[in-house]
Amino acid sequence: MKYSNEYGQAITSMARAIAAFALAISATAAHAQSANPSSHSWLAPAKSALLKNPVEPEVDSITQGRDLYSQTCMICHGPTGKGDGPAAAALQPHPGVLSDPKMWQHRDGELFWKISNGKGPMPPFKDALTEKQRWNLVNFIRTLSPRPANLPVEDTPPLASEIVPNESVSATAAAESVDGYVTRAEYDQLQRQLLALQAQLKSLAAASGQTLPDVAVEDIVLPSIPSETTASQLEALQAEVDELKQVADGGKDGRSDFLLTGYAFSGYTDIKGQAGTFNTGFNPIFLWSPTERLLFESELEIGFADGETELDLEYADLSYELNDYITVGAGKFITPFGIFRERLHPAWINRLPDAPHAFGHDGLIPPGVLGVQVRGAVPVDSTTAHYSLYAGNGPMLNVGDDEPDEIGNQHFNNYSDFSRNKTFGGRIGWLPFPELEFGYSGQFSKLNATGTSASRADATAHGPYLSYVRDSEWLRGQLDLKAEWVWSGVDPLTYDPNGDLGFGPATFSNERNGGYAQLAYRPTHAEIQIARDLEYVFRYDRLDRPSGALENADVSRYTLGLDYWLSPTAVFKVGYEFGTSRETGAESENINGLLIQAAMGF
Amino acid sequence: MNTKPKTFFAGTAGLLIATGFLVIGCSTISKKSDTNPALIMAPSGAQLWAENCARCHNFRSPTTYSDGQWRIAGHHMRLRANLTAEQERKIVEFMQASN
Numbered sequence: 222m223k224y225s226n227e228y229g230q231a232i233t234s235m236a237r238a239i240a241a242f243a244l245a246i247s248a249t250a251a252h253a254q255s256a257n258p259s260s261h262s263w264l265a266p267a268k269s270a271l272l273k274n275p276v277e278p279e280v281d282s283i284t285q286g287r288d289l290y291s292q293t294c295m296i297c298h299g300p301t302g303k304g305d306g307p308a309a310a311a312l313q314p315h316p317g318v319l320s321d322p323k324m325w326q327h328r329d330g331e332l333f334w335k336i337s338n339g340k341g342p343m344p345p346f347k348d349a350l351t352e353k354q355r356w357n358l359v360n361f362i363r364t365l366s367p368r369p370a371n372l373p374v375e376d377t378p379p380l381a382s383e384i385v386p387n388e389s390v391s392a393t394a395a396a397e398s399v400d401g402y403v404t405r406a407e408y409d410q411l412q413r414q415l416l417a418l419q420a421q422l423k424s425l426a427a428a429s430g431q432t433l434p435d436v437a438v439e440d441i442v443l444p445s446i447p448s449e450t451t452a453s454q455l456e457a458l459q460a461e462v463d464e465l466k467q468v469a470d471g472g473k474d475g476r477s478d479f480l481l482t483g484y485a486f487s488g489y490t491d492i493k494g495q496a497g498t499f500n501t502g503f504n505p506i507f508l509w510s511p512t513e514r515l516l517f518e519s520e521l522e523i524g525f526a527d528g529e530t531e532l533d534l535e536y537a538d539l540s541y542e543l544n545d546y547i548t549v550g551a552g553k554f555i556t557p558f559g560i561f562r563e564r565l566h567p568a569w570i571n572r573l574p575d576a577p578h579a580f581g582h583d584g585l586i587p588p589g590v591l592g593v594q595v596r597g598a599v600p601v602d603s604t605t606a607h608y609s610l611y612a613g614n615g616p617m618l619n620v621g622d623d624e625p626d627e628i629g630n631q632h633f634n635n636y637s638d639f640s641r642n643k644t645f646g647g648r649i650g651w652l653p654f655p656e657l658e659f660g661y662s663g664q665f666s667k668l669n670a671t672g673t674s675a676s677r678a679d680a681t682a683h684g685p686y687l688s689y690v691r692d693s694e695w696l697r698g699q700l701d702l703k704a705e706w707v708w709s710g711v712d713p714l715t716y717d718p719n720g721d722l723g724f725g726p727a728t729f730s731n732e733r734n735g736g737y738a739q740l741a742y743r744p745t746h747a748e749i750q751i752a753r754d755l756e757y758v759f760r761y762d763r764l765d766r767p768s769g770a771l772e773n774a775d776v777s778r779y780t781l782g783l784d785y786w787l788s789p790t791a792v793f794k795v796g797y798e799f800g801t802s803r804e805t806g807a808e809s810e811n812i813n814g815l816l817i818q819a820a821m822g823f
Numbered sequence: 824m825n826t827k828p829k830t831f832f833a834g835t836a837g838l839l840i841a842t843g844f845l846v847i848g849c850s851t852i853s854k855k856s857d858t859n860p861a862l863i864m865a866p867s868g869a870q871l872w873a874e875n876c877a878r879c880h881n882f883r884s885p886t887t888y889s890d891g892q893w894r895i896a897g898h899h900m901r902l903r904a905n906l907t908a909e910q911e912r913k914i915v916e917f918m919q920a921s922n
Contacts, residue, residue, distance in 0.1 A: 291870075292866060292867050292869070292870045293867045293869045293870060294869070295873075296869050296870065296872060296873035297869075306873075307873060307877060307882065308872070308873065308882040310881070310882070311881070311882040311883060311884040311885075312884055312885075313884065313886070339920070339921075342884065342885050342886065342921045342922075343921065344869075344917060344920035344921040345920065349867065349868075478891060478894075478895060479895070480888070480892045480895040480896060480899075482896070508895045508896070508898075508899050509895075510894065510895045510898055516895070516898045516899065516902070518899055518902070540902060542908075545907070545908035545909070546908070548901075548902065550902075563903060564879045564903060564904060565879060569880070570879055570880045596902070596905060597905070598901075598905045598906060598907040598908075598910075599907065600907050600909065605907055605910075607905035608905075609905065650905060655874035655875065655878075656874070658878065688878060690877055690878050692877065699877070786881070789881035789882055789883055789884070790880075790881065790883060822880070
């Protein structure tokens with residue numbers, strides 16, 4: 222077919238532009254994606270593919286391979302190689318299915334090369350594992366898929382005609398080769414076939430008692446003699462590429478030690494006795510780390526309250542790693558008391574649309590502390606222990622001059638330390654094995670009780686927490702159990718002793734306690750995608766208030782939740798709460814509620 | 824500190840439950856080591872990623888962040904989840920190798 226000159230030129234410049242554009246992209250991406258082959262198919266170079274497995278697939282090797290597999294591969298490739306490990310959902314491209322009998326189309330050398338070099342989300346294990354360990358892995362991976370009956374005897378390279386091309390390479394090879402050039406993949410494929418033929422020839426020669434001269438196939442170089450036109454075109458192309466590279470380099474991201482992350486949510490809450498309302502919130506998190514040891518972190522909480530936009534500084538603290546076991550910090554930080562506040566409160570992490578009683582913003586422990594902290598973790602044999610200690614501005618006791626309903630409550634938003642007394646607290650935790658963690662937290666404060674029968678009062682809070690998370694084949698999914706409780710007490714006092722405030726004298730034992738137990742299950746090993754994306758949640762939570770206080774309702778709830786995960790950090794949650802509230806001496810009141818929330822972490 | 828007997832009962836119950844889990848956990852561990860004698864190895868970055876991150880949240884793809892960003896995210900998470908220095912270092916290395 223003949224094209225007019227102009228048309229031909231247009232095609233040439235289009236091709237040039239495409240090539241230059243592709244080069245510019247790869248130049249820009251080079252610093253992020255180092256040396257990853259860009260083609261869809263993943264082929265080992267012929268020389269590596271034909272490498273002979275020096276480790277016999279015997280019990281020892283396979284057992285060691287299995288242990289390595291469960292330590293390094295299972296997280297993505299799954300316990301039986303189905304590509305359904307717990308992390309699989311987060312990965313693109315999806316982890317390879319090692320249980321597929323098609324695995325036998327790959328030689329041991331190819332598997333070894335792939336393990337060594339990695340690609341995309343699969344990291345290279347060249348440095349992390351010894352050669353022997355990688356061969357052990359190959360031997361174990363072989364046990365994950367049944368060996369096809371028609372496979373040639375071991376140690377004999379498959380016949381050239383039997384080498385099944387990897388993915389689409391040879392299907393398109395013929396079509397692509399008409400331009401007179403071969404692609405890298407085609408070249409590798411041809412080289413591999415040649416090597417296989419050479420090996421076959423050698424074995425035939427050996428059988429007939431002849432010797433053949435040694436020719437190293439990898440030394441064969443395809444001659445490349447560009448014509449004059451091609452040469453000038455190449456030159457022009459090179460100039461364009463150089464120019465584009467310069468432009469691309471200029472636009473490269475700077476190496477800033479800053480990370481902007483956070484989360485957002487939008488929802489609807491309809492609780493009996495209250496007007497149903499839409500709600501939303503946006504919590505950006507700013508992280509700066511100018512050196513290895515220094516970190517500044519801050520979370521803003523932007524939302525609506527009482528008809529106004531509200532901006533809260535959830536935390537803003539500087540921390541410095543003294544050594545592997547001690548980090549010191551100062552500022553406003555999330556209270557290291559229990560685990561809900563510190564670890565689970567972000568909307569994309571919390572499996573339900575609301576916080577459990579006792580651990581929410583109006584709970585029994587301070588959401589944040591303005592002060593200093595020391596924390597760290599220590600490996601103890603194969604277990605881990607950790608500690609956190611803090612000191613900060615003490616809470617304020619409500620003595621009734623403002624919101625008399627809430628007498629005896631502690632207010633934690635104490636940014637100027639009214640009582641001139643500090644609060645001290647800490648938490649210790651232990652992980653006997655990675656799936657299980659439990660610990661205990663405690664806090665002690667001296668409160669300013671002026672206006673009551675005493676001038677000062679002691680306040681304590683303490684309680685245990687437990688976390689158990691396990692993804693297993695026999696559970697066909699992931700089980701996530703969390704539970705924590707807190708007992709909070711303030712010395713008994715008489716509020717409004719002279720009756721000046723109009724409700725006293727009121728004396729009561731100021732003991733409160735509350736907590737939750739939550740169980741979530743996600744069938745991460747289900748066959749159907751939609752089943753894997755659903756998570757079922759059950760939570761029981763309660764808060765007991767002192768019976769002599771003005772606000773004395775004991776509240777408890779059973780919550781059923783269904784979450785649909787659109788991505789690992791985006792979720793749509795629906796929860797129904799069966800709640801009751803019972804004031805001292807009164808009938809219990811139903812406070813059922815429906816909560817809907819969409820949340821996203823970024 | 825005003826401690827009621829109720830507090831003690833509940834606290835004891837909590838500890839008992841925790842101990843129960845511990846016993847179950849240890850028996851699982853000993854079963855594991857029965858089958859793999861003398862094969863105790865330091866856990867890899869991939870394994871630590873699997874064990875530690877899912878305790879609170881779903882796995883983020885390694886491609887979510889650049890190498891520098893993973894360093895900061897790792898530091899932030901070491902504080903938040905009380906990870907050991909080695910856990911943080913290995914997880915970050917794994918994420919940086921996989922992004």
